[in-house]
Amino acid sequence: MTKRMLIMLGGVLALIVVLGVGFFLHIQKLIASAPKPGPQTVSTAVAKQEEWQPQLNSVGTLSAVHGVDVSSEVAGQVRNVAFKSGQDVRAGEVLVQLNADSDLAQLRALQAAAELAATTLKRDRAQLAAQGVSQAQVDADAADLKSKTAQVAQQAALVAKKTIRAPFSGRVGITSVNPGQYLNPGDKIVTLQTIDPIYVDFSLPQRQIGQVRMGQAVSLKSDAFGAEVFRGRINAISPKIDPATRNVQVEATIANPKRKLLPGMFANTTIDVGSKQRHLTLPQTAITYNPYGSTVFIVKQGKNGLEAQQSFVTTGDTRGDQVAILSGIKEGQEVVTSGQLKLKTGTPVTVNNSVQPANSPNPTPQEH
Incomplete structure (x- = not known):
């Protein structure tokens, strides 16, 4: 390699070095002149000690203490509806009266037959004392009287079933039954629910069983009533753990004097456990x-x-x-x-x- 070529090669290398240094300095200048990110805006809170009441929380379902769909045991035509939808009724109060004219007539006929059987028995007993009839005849008369009396009781029970009464106190729902309508046995007339007090059923994990007991206070909130708190106490703890979920079912009785809570609603339940x-x-x-x-x-x-x-x-x-x-x-x-x-x-x-x-x-x- 000639001296001239070496000089040319050295010049090229020097040029590359100069260009590289210049490019590096230019990048540094750009980085230095680039705007730096400002501080991020945040909100803060100071960690502090607060009194803390340990609680067990769950979501439960409300159910009536007593709830039933009132229906008729016998068939018949509605003569009178004695309640209004949404009304509060007492136990034994008449709700619906079915037509019982033919049944009452049959009852009176059976009562007359029973009275005749009683008279016959009384007369034959007198004849037996005078040896006018046999003991077998008196026994037959007594058996006939018992049969007639049983028939009267059976017919009276049928007549009573034509008057449909509230089995317990509560509030009736909305009915579509009207006078003149024919009811078959088992047809629903109206729902009847006792809602004061009311039950709430909820589940807790098995690891929390040791923290609950009968009579323990329970507070309840429903999204229907915002921050309003309803209070009650645990009245039942299931003796069996659900093997599928490993949860135990708990039932509490909640005071509901204003009847705001209704069966079927869901609610958030809270139980205070332990000391603060x-x-x-x-x-x-x-x-x-x-x-x-x-x-x-x-x-x-x-x-x-x-x-x-x-x-x-x-x-x-x-x-x-x-x-x-x-x-x-x-x-x-x-x-x-x-x-x-x-x-x-x-x-x-x-x-x-x-x-x-x-x-x-x-x-x-x-x-x-």
Whole structure:
């Protein structure tokens, strides 16, 4: 290779080096001049100790203490409907009267036959004393009287079935039965429900059985009545665990004097268990739940201002909008409650608490 070629090669290499250095310096200048991202705006809450009542929560179904579809045992034509739809009735009160004219006539005929049989027996007993008739005749008369009396009782029972009465006190539903209508045995007339008090049936996991007992207080809320609380007590605990769900069924009796709660409604039930405790609490929105664990972002003072630091936490029970924190943070630390999506450890933040997430132990519906 000649000297001239070496000089040319050296010049090309020098040119490449100069161009590379210039390009590198240009990139550095662009990076330095690029606008830096500003701090992320977040809302925060201070972790603090609060009194915490351990509770068992479940969703239950309301059912009547007594509930039945009133029907007729016998066929007949409706003569009179003695109630109005939605009316409160007492036990034994007449609801529907069926036409019983022919049955009453038959009853009177049987009563007359029974009276004749009684007279015949009385006369033959007198004749027996004078040896005018045999003992066999008197025995036959006595048996005939018993038969006639039984027929009278049977017919009287049939007549009584033509008057359909309320089997217990309660509120009747809506009926479509009208006078003149023919009813067959078993036809539904109206539903009758006793709703004060009312039952609520709900299930609890088997691990919670040891925390419930007969007579324990129960509070109930329904979305139909917002924050209104209905109270009662446990009256029955099933002696059997459902093998499919491993849950135990519990029944409580709830006072319902205004008859607001109706059978078939669902309701949220709460049972207070144990003594009150104290826990660090945070709004549930502060917790980020991940497959590898639950985390929060703590706001700390960094070199250039406030910055976020991610921390793992162990959560406990929830109560309304709140969650109990068992470990991972200390009382008084400031924790991000919203705006976590763009955060990572070291991200600068600015705090704006003009709008706060819900943080109530007993939240109520916002719609009115």
